[in-house]
Structure formats: structure tokens, C-alpha cells
Amino acid sequence: MKVILAGYPKTGTKTMAAVFTMLGYNNYDYLENYFYLHKEWLKIFDGSATNEDIRKMFGDVDALTDTPVCLYWEELHQAFPEAKIILTTRDEDSWYKSLMKQLESANSNFLLWMVCVVSPQSILRLSYNYHTSGRFFGDLSGWPSCRLRPYHEKVQRALYRQHNYSVMKKAPKDKLLVYNVSEGWEPLCEFLGVEIPDKPFPHKNKDAALIKEMTENNKVMQRIILEGVISLSVVTVLVGYAGYRFCESDTCSKLVSWVSENVNLFRKGDSI
Structure with missing residues (x-):
């Protein structure tokens, strides 16, 4: 492990993920940690993970x-004491404004909601987010809402x-290193002891465009979406088949007859 980013979300974390990738680092962001290491993180959450586990x-x-x-x-650095720590910071007012915009964007995204509700990962996501997003934002509503509700400002x-x-x-x-992504390559590369890349410094998730960026470019997100689409298709087929079988059954015929009789009685009563 070379570096642990300790900065809060909306302080340039997606930019830093892109930076580390450009530097040739194998980086794990939220999705990679959640998708590949969900069970292992649960041990860190409950305090049972050892340094060797991590x-x-x-x-x-x-x-x-x-x-x-x-x-x-802290737990991660105890397991990797040789790793460097970067605290990304941002002006508090702009940070809070960006945070609220990100929440609004996520909560209003139908595709993301659908994935959270029908994907096999959805139940795992709720238990995981109870310790992550729930702890950070305040309240994570349960299935099938799956919405994040922030703390009081x-x-x-x-x-x-x-x-x-x-x-x-x-x-x-x-x-x-206490760092603002607006500082660019120089202080960061000096701290990490690497050469400055011959490329512009990236700036990701501008204007809360995270969901769009992830669905277009992140392989883990694309896999989660695919699972959600497959699950929704299976559920649709099963419901359709169950409806077909029900319509072919005696119960359905009896129900239709009962409804017809009661509708006729209602009409007769109406005409009196």
C-alpha cells in the first residue's frame, strides 16, 4: 500500500482516484471496495479484522x-504503517453545497434506484451503507426506498x-499531506516521490456528474447495472408467467364470475 486518502467525499476524491490511476497505482474507490471486498469490510466495521486480515x-x-x-x-494505516496519508480539503461552504447537490443527483436517479432495488447486490448494499453512507450522511432509508437523508446542516x-x-x-x-486538488501535480508528486506526468491534472465529478461518469466509464458500476437489468427481466418474466397461470386457473374463472355477478347486482341496485 502506497497511499491512503483520508479526505471526506466531495473534497476531490474522484479526482484523486483518477490521479492515482494516471500515476500507475492500482486504486480501490468506493465501488471496488463495496463490490469486491464487501464481506471483508464488514469485519473492519465490527472491529474483528486483524492487521493481517486487512x-x-x-x-x-x-x-x-x-x-x-x-x-x-486509522485502522488501514495500522495495517500499512509505511503508507502515506493524504487529507484532501475544501472550502467548507463549497463542500457542503457540492455534497447536497450530489445527494440530490443520486436520490433522483431512476437507474441507480432501480439497481439498488432489484439487483442481488441491493441487500448487501444496505448492510454495507449502514456503516458507510449512513454513518457519513446521517440516515439511510431501507429497501425499497434506498434514499440517503443527510444530517442537519x-x-x-x-x-x-x-x-x-x-x-x-x-x-x-x-x-x-494536507492537500487541495486545485494545487495540481507539483506538491502531490513531490510528496509521493514520483515524477510529474506529462498530462493535464484531471478534475472529476464536476457539478455532481458522478453517476453519469460511473455508468459510462466504471466497469464495476456497469456490472452492477447489468445485474440489476437481468434481475428486473427475470422478475418481469416470473410475474408474467404467474399471471398467465393464474388466468388459466379455476380460481381466476371463479373470481371473474364473482366480480361479474357483483357488478350486475350493483348496477341493478343503482337503477332502483
Whole structure:
């Protein structure tokens, strides 16, 4: 493990994921952690994971970004004490505004909602998000809503400040870089001890475009969506078949006769 990103979501975490990939690092972001290591993360959540367990989880991973990494950066660094820590920061007002816009975008996205409801991963996602998004945003509504409801603004801002303060106080000073993505390549590459790439510094998830970017470019997200579409197709076929069998049954015939008789009685009563 080379670097652990301890910055909160909406402080440039998707930009940093792109940066690490450009630097040749094998990076695990939220989706990779959730999709590939869901069961292993549950052990970290309940405190039963050992340092050896964590090292096995990320044996071939160079960098970690986004939730739940930022919430459990201490546990991760205990397992990988040689790793460097980057705390991405952002002006609090712009951070909060961007956070609310991201939530609004996610909660109003029909495709994402459908995947969460019908995908086999949906139940796993709820248990996982209880410890990640639920802890970070406040309240995660259950299936079939699967919506995120944030804390009160003052609480959300206080959590942001407290997190940044905690990282700056607890992280080893020789391992820590407090960084804003607007600073570009130079301070970051100097800290990591790598050459500056001959490419423009990336800027991802502008204007809460994360969902669109992930569905178009992220293989894990595309796989989750495919599972959701397949599940929805199977459910549709099963419901259609069940409806067909019901219509062919004696129960259906009796129900139709009963409805017809009662409709006729109602009409007679209406005409009196």
C-alpha cells in the first residue's frame, strides 16, 4: 500500500482516484471496495479484522480513496504503517453545497434506484451503507426506498470539521499531506516521490456528474447495472408467467364470475 486518502467525499476524491490511476497505482474507490471486498469490510466495521486480515484484503492495491476508507483510515494505516496519508480539503461552504447537490443527483436517479432495488447486490448494499453512507450522511432509508437523508446542516458541517481536525492531529506528520486538488501535480508528486506526468491534472465529478461518469466509464458500476437489468427481466418474466397461470386457473374463472355477478347486482341496485 502506497497511499491512503483520508479526505471526506466531495473534497476531490474522484479526482484523486483518477490521479492515482494516471500515476500507475492500482486504486480501490468506493465501488471496488463495496463490490469486491464487501464481506471483508464488514469485519473492519465490527472491529474483528486483524492487521493481517486487512493486509490480505489489499495485497495488490496501491491506493485507497473515498468511503469507507476516509472513515477507517486509522485502522488501514495500522495495517500499512509505511503508507502515506493524504487529507484532501475544501472550502467548507463549497463542500457542503457540492455534497447536497450530489445527494440530490443520486436520490433522483431512476437507474441507480432501480439497481439498488432489484439487483442481488441491493441487500448487501444496505448492510454495507449502514456503516458507510449512513454513518457519513446521517440516515439511510431501507429497501425499497434506498434514499440517503443527510444530517442537519450544522451537524454535517461539524462532522466535516471534526474529521479534518482528527486526521491532522492523529496522522504521523512525516506521513501526512494536507492537500487541495486545485494545487495540481507539483506538491502531490513531490510528496509521493514520483515524477510529474506529462498530462493535464484531471478534475472529476464536476457539478455532481458522478453517476453519469460511473455508468459510462466504471466497469464495476456497469456490472452492477447489468445485474440489476437481468434481475428486473427475470422478475418481469416470473410475474408474467404467474399471471398467465393464474388466468388459466379455476380460481381466476371463479373470481371473474364473482366480480361479474357483483357488478350486475350493483348496477341493478343503482337503477332502483
